[in-house]
Amino acid sequence: MQFKYPELLWGLLLLLIPILIHLFQLRRFKKTPFTNVKFLKQVVSESRKSSTLKKWLLLFTRMGLLAALVFAFAQPFIANETALKEKETVFYLDDSFSMNGQIDNGNLFKNTIQDFIENIPSDQKFTLFTNKQVFKDVDIKDIQNELLNLSVGSEQLGISEIILKGKTYFTTNPAAQKNLVLISDFQKRMGDLSVIDSTNGVNTRFIKPTNDIITNTSIDTVFIAERNNDNVELVAQISTNSEEQTIPVSLFNNDKLIAKTAANFDGNKKADVRFTINANDIILGKVAIMDTGLDYDNQFYFNIDEKSKIKVLAIGNSSADYLNRIYINDEFNFTSSTLAQLNYSTIENQDLVILNEITNLPTSLITALKSLSTNGSSFVLIPAVNSDITSYNQLSTTFNQTQFSNIMEQEISIANVKTAHPLFENVFDKKVTDFQFPSVQKRYKFKTKAPVALSFQNNEPFLAGAQNAYFFSAAISSENSNFKNSPLIVPAFYNMGMNSLKLPPLYAINGSNVEIELPITLQQDDIIKIANATNEFIPQQRVLPKKVQVTFIENPKEAGIYKIMHNENTIRHISFNNDRKESELLYTTLPENNSNTSVSNFFLESQNNNAINEFWKWFAILALAFVLIETVLQKFLK
DSSP states (O other), X not given: OEESSGGGGGGGGGGHHHHHHHHTOOOOOOOOOOSOOHHHHHHHHHHHHHHHHHHHXXXXXXXXXXXXXXXXXXXXXXXXXXXXXXXXXXXXXOOBGGGGOEETTEEHHHHHHHHHHHHSOTTOOEEEXXXXXXXXXXXXXXXXXXXHXXXXXXXXXXXXXXXXXXXXXXXXXXXXXXXXXXXXXXXXXXOOGGGOXXXXXXXXXXXXXXXXXXXXEEEEEEEEEEEOSSEEEEEEEEEESSOOSEEEEEEEETTEEEEEEEEEOTTSSEEEEEEEEETTSOEEEEEEOOOSSOSTTSEEEEEEOOOOOEEEEEESSSOOHHHHHHSOTTTEEEEEEOSTTOOGGXXXXXXXXXXXXOSSOOHHHXXXXXXXXXXXXXXXXXXXXXXXXXHHHHXXXXXXXXXXXXXXXXXXXXXXXXXXXXXXXXXXXXXXXXXXXXXXXXXXXXXXSSOEEEEETXXXXXXXXXXXXXXXXXXXXXXXXXXXXXXXXHHHHHHHHHHHSOOOOSOEETTSOEEEEEOOOOOTTOOEEEEOSSOEEOOEEEEOSSOEEEEESSOOOSOEEEEEEETTEEEEEEEEXXXXXXXXXXXXXXXXXXXXXXXXXXXXXXXXXTOEEEOHHHHHHHHHHHHHHHHHHHHHOO
């Protein structure tokens, strides 16, 4: 038992007062002589016994009265050790897509919010943060309506981020008990719960609102498998964790149903669905399924616009047949010219210029290429076997301090592919090991600060560069190298071309850094706008003389097909989808000693742990009882 005002227990010393009065009774009995005392002796004896009993009872009653009053004013109570501590509570509420699943009694996210509102004490101050919002030092009536209007999204913090962010909302008061409560479905992608250090002064609790298994079917991705002059074969990849063998899949073009088929799982959890569409049609596409699990992954948006062909010019006397086979007419507008026949005025209109083993670079060509790069286009320098490296360096030193030096006449193999380089990103499914690498007979010593894409056995660069300028350190003609026969040549040159004019992809992912380029010329104060039926925003944009670079980082927030507009005219379209990582539905195991299966259970447990059982009222009643007892004793006991 504990006391709210233990210093008042000194009042128990007052119990000495009735004891002293009892022991030092001032009243004296007076003896009176009488003739016949036989009968009176008996009466006197009985009176003295009755009086003594009454005095003892009154003594105990008065002592009990004083003790009860002292205990009542000291306010005794029983409580857990932590119940009296000052408490700071921070809640994390997971508002990612996976929390929006359908369970037996409704929507998991909405039920969790309702449970929170109904069970948290109305007078409790707390801080609550989600993946997107923060409500600091509030009580439930301040944010009730805002909580009810919360919606799920694609953002998802990892466990480490949640812990670090949660700690920032606590004060520096060392005496306060700090409680961090995480409300989530705790998917494995959030991270390992073992990163939480229980000795850091913060008590971490986990609440998983349901243990129900959410069945979900998801459209994971859409891609073009094959394209020819007449048709395009479109593939949608579907995954599920249900036991269904088939599920209908629909293809829409601008909300018009153009095809319908079924995904056949045949005991597997993944299926490919194929659609054939006209290669000449402009498609504002949506692949859709009907599913009662998570709803955000039931549609997948994409668009196929009329393609802007990328303009590629090869300059040089060496054969450009291999470039003709890479830069096909479907995606590129490829031309070639000798240096003698070159029309310099055409260079500024190119997206990519390839210097194909030119022995000496004229000053006028160097100037034109520098201007080309400044305007946002790209060039590639393939050196000749015997060349004027001084003219090369007049061009190359401007770009990442790239510099050619003496020629090395020693055969050496290309041995390293930098798969993180933009030219080979997403080219290889796994690390390159047993690959037949090409070699060169002669090469130039080559120094650069540009990122290296391919390097030799001695780690000297063979191909380096990024964005606007790429440099080879050796000629790739058949006399000097077998690089033209290597599979590496196709992704290297193809991606140089694709990166020289970043056209909108088939689709993009919300929240990722997406950059596209529009081959238009803007006048002063002109802007590019992005819009659909419900949203409109102005993206980051960089205006160049021949094109506009548009970057998407934070916007858009919602999946869908958006129009790219200039002066209220639609130039083309771009599609955005939410990342499908939320659809995996793989959960981590929670520690049993500090986790709950519902929000209501957590608050009930907290209420019991923080309960304070006070007894002062009972002692006040006891004091009143002693008063009544004394009254009875005085009145009825003689």
